[in-house]
Amino acid sequence: MSWETERLEKAKQIIEMYPQKRSALGPLLYLAQDKDGYISNESIVEISGLIGITEVQVQSVASFYSMYKQEPTGKYLLSVCKSISCEISNSSDVINSVKNFTGLSNNETDDENFFTYESVECIGACGGAPAIQINYETVEGLTPDKAVDLCKWLKEEEPEIVVADELQDKFGGVKSFDWAIADNNGATSPVPGFQTYDTSKEKK
Amino acid sequence: MKETLLLTKHMRENPEDSHSLKSYEKNGGYESVKKVLKSGTPEEVLQEIKDSNIRGRGGAGFPTGVKWGFLAEDEERYLVINGDESEPGTFKDRILLERDPHQLIEGMIITCFAANISKAFIYIRGEYAKPARRVQSAIEEAYEKGYLGKNIFGSSMNLDIVVHLGAGAYICGEETALLNSLEGRRGEPRLKPPFFPAVKGLYNKPTLVNNVETISSVPWIMSNSGKDYSSLGVEGSTGTRIFSLSGHINNPGNYEIEMGSSFGEFVDTLGKGVKNKAIKAYIPGGASAPWLRGDQLDVKMTIDDVANEGSMLGSGAVVMMDEDTNLVLAAKSLVSFFAHESCGQCTPCREGTTWLENILERVASGRGRLSDIDLLLDVCDNISPGLSWPPKMTTICPLGPSATASIVSLMKDFRSEVEVLLPKKVVIG
Numbered sequence: 176m177s178w179e180t181e182r183l184e185k186a187k188q189i190i191e192m193y194p195q196k197r198s199a200l201g202p203l204l205y206l207a208q209d210k211d212g213y214i215s216n217e218s219i220v221e222i223s224g225l226i227g228i229t230e231v232q233v234q235s236v237a238s239f240y241s242m243y244k245q246e247p248t249g250k251y252l253l254s255v256c257k258s259i260s261c262e263i264s265n266s267s268d269v270i271n272s273v274k275n276f277t278g279l280s281n282n283e284t285d286d287e288n289f290f291t292y293e294s295v296e297c298i299g300a301c302g303g304a305p306a307i308q309i310n311y312e313t314v315e316g317l318t319p320d321k322a323v324d325l326c327k328w329l330k331e332e333e334p335e336i337v338v339a340d341e342l343q344d345k346f347g348g349v350k351s352f353d354w355a356i357a358d359n360n361g362a363t364s365p366v367p368g369f370q371t372y373d374t375s376k377e378k379k
Numbered sequence: 380m381k382e383t384l385l386l387t388k389h390m391r392e393n394p395e396d397s398h399s400l401k402s403y404e405k406n407g408g409y410e411s412v413k414k415v416l417k418s419g420t421p422e423e424v425l426q427e428i429k430d431s432n433i434r435g436r437g438g439a440g441f442p443t444g445v446k447w448g449f450l451a452e453d454e455e456r457y458l459v460i461n462g463d464e465s466e467p468g469t470f471k472d473r474i475l476l477e478r479d480p481h482q483l484i485e486g487m488i489i490t491c492f493a494a495n496i497s498k499a500f501i502y503i504r505g506e507y508a509k510p511a512r513r514v515q516s517a518i519e520e521a522y523e524k525g526y527l528g529k530n531i532f533g534s535s536m537n538l539d540i541v542v543h544l545g546a547g548a549y550i551c552g553e554e555t556a557l558l559n560s561l562e563g564r565r566g567e568p569r570l571k572p573p574f575f576p577a578v579k580g581l582y583n584k585p586t587l588v589n590n591v592e593t594i595s596s597v598p599w600i601m602s603n604s605g606k607d608y609s610s611l612g613v614e615g616s617t618g619t620r621i622f623s624l625s626g627h628i629n630n631p632g633n634y635e636i637e638m639g640s641s642f643g644e645f646v647d648t649l650g651k652g653v654k655n656k657a658i659k660a661y662i663p664g665g666a667s668a669p670w671l672r673g674d675q676l677d678v679k680m681t682i683d684d685v686a687n688e689g690s691m692l693g694s695g696a697v698v699m700m701d702e703d704t705n706l707v708l709a710a711k712s713l714v715s716f717f718a719h720e721s722c723g724q725c726t727p728c729r730e731g732t733t734w735l736e737n738i739l740e741r742v743a744s745g746r747g748r749l750s751d752i753d754l755l756l757d758v759c760d761n762i763s764p765g766l767s768w769p770p771k772m773t774t775i776c777p778l779g780p781s782a783t784a785s786i787v788s789l790m791k792d793f794r795s796e797v798e799v800l801l802p803k804k805v806v807i808g
Contacts, residue, residue, distance in 0.1 A: 194498065201543065201546055201560065202543070205546075235565060236565055240547050241546070242546040257715075258467040258716055259626075259662070260468055262708065263626055263627065263700055296465075296715075297549075299465070299504070301467065301698070302623060303631070304625060313509070339508075352473075352633050355395065360509075367544055368512065369544060370512060375512060
């Protein structure tokens with residue numbers, strides 16, 4: 176399915192921010208993933224037309240970066256960090272508890288398209304290890320039990336907007352630093368919630 | 380030992396809204412740039428930065444003033460802020476972006492004034508969604524006030540800033556890979572020469588690429604002076620630095636200190652010690668840095684002192700590993716990171732890091748072979764001949780050679796931890 180008018184408008188605005196059209200490729204891939212949960216062939220065709228490079232060039236870039244997904248992802252992307260500070264803070268226990276609860280292996284999505292699980296490299300939350308991201312919203316100071324509670328809560332609440340501060344408050348522990356005042360902005364899909372890309376919203 | 384707060388003072392004292400323009404201005408923000416635009420010259424700014432002796436805070440520690448001096452003449456030049464912070468253990472730029480974005484913007488305006496630049500980018504790693512949102516909001520506030528855009532602060536200067544999100548590739552912290560990424564390409568590092576960013580950078584135009592912390596230091600330097608800045612810290616490592624402390628530590632976090640005290644003092648006072656245990660080893664400067672042993676805690680936290688010990692201060696990420704740490708698993712985690720993040724351009728890195736990961740995997744799980752220690756070191760030697768530090772290169776960028784650091788550390792100082800996992804040699808007859 177081709178892109179709706181609103182998304183095309185957004186794409187054009189983004190392209191105009193750059194001296195050369197091709198620079199918009201990364202952001203446009205996020206728009207694509209926001210639409211379908213992954214980089215679909217239809218979106219590749221759309222983007223190729225928008226910035227004037229070939230479809231193969233679009234795909235070659237999309238496949239290079241781990242945050243552009245080649246397969247459909249669920250509504251909530253669970254990314255557990257396994258890099259050094261998390262590793263020595265028992266992230267493997269958190270990984271096992273999330274895997275057990277969801278029944279998923281690395282890079283798998285459940286049948287309901289609800290959860291996608293992945294273990295990832297450093298997410299910059301080392302002072303609050305072990306840490307997880309839900310749709311790229313960070314939660315620090317996790318325990319295996321809290322990780323399961325978090326997954327259960329997502330199942331029950333099905334929040335439309337995933338907000339780091341809310342999750343941290345409910346399920347997090349030690350933080351990398353003082354987050355100071357609560358922020359109500361968050362992600363609306365499994366891409367980084369960022370106002371310029373229309374992928375974030377404020378939770379009222 | 381105490382912190383010296385230059386970059387993190389405002390956020391500490393105003394936790395309720397340090398990211399807002401209101402709070403920043405109430406506490407003297409944007410005064411520095413106003414002064415510069417009113418009565419300063421680009422040459423004067425450059426001289427202050429040179430006088431400050433500040434060295435890049437991204438990891439390589441290149442003198443910032445010298446870097447600025449290299450920028451080639453051209454009608455079209457760019458400033459790109461490197462906020463791709465992805466070195467395991469590092470989370471200092473995250474706090475600067477999230478808690479004090481206007482400080483960075485002010486530093487960028489001054490930098491662009493000094494370098495006659497009217498278009499700048501902030502490249503933020505994709506995983507830093509919240510920090511990116513804060514920066515974008517700050518930019519919008521600045522535009523509204525006329526601090527960005529055309530004729531900023533009523534001067535003849537124009538400046539536009541675009542925030543660009545990365546997408547999960549550590550390699551994009553390497554400046555030429557970052558530029559490729561920003562151009563909408565795969566994040567593969569470019570060959571230097573000819574692609575020195577200061578000469579052939581973004582869109583082949585002269586480009587300054589500076590770290591978030593480096594440019595966030597500029598407002599302080601300009602509202603005080605380069606000499607004031609250089610009087611802090613020690614020679615060769617002037618000013619303050621934000622260290623990210625993590626691992627087995629009672630009080631992890633970001634600490635802004637003057638360089639020059641010892642790791643041990645840092646860990647005991649600000650970090651409140653290691654949880655009732657002795658330290659077996661620690662990483663002094665991010666995943667790329669060779670480890671130091673627990674009996675090397677008296678090493679001074681300066682770029683040169685750590686280099687003299689055969690490691691590096693790198694990105695300022697200090698990771699403590701206590702006596703119970705399984706160092707083989709720690710090394711495996713680090714090597715897996717590099718294997719995952721290798722861009723694939725250069726054979727020694729692409730193949731070598733995967734080999735190292737596979738061998739360590741089987742050693743850690745008790746399926747190691749007698750020959751594995753030699754094999755690990757041989758593969759390391761193929762990536763970085765001689766296994767010295769700083770590492771010799773067979774690759775375009777230092778990612779591959781950095782992957783050898785943890786293995787070489789493990790073999791040099793903790794070899795017995797690997798040996799016990801290997802089968803015993805049986806002598807027949």
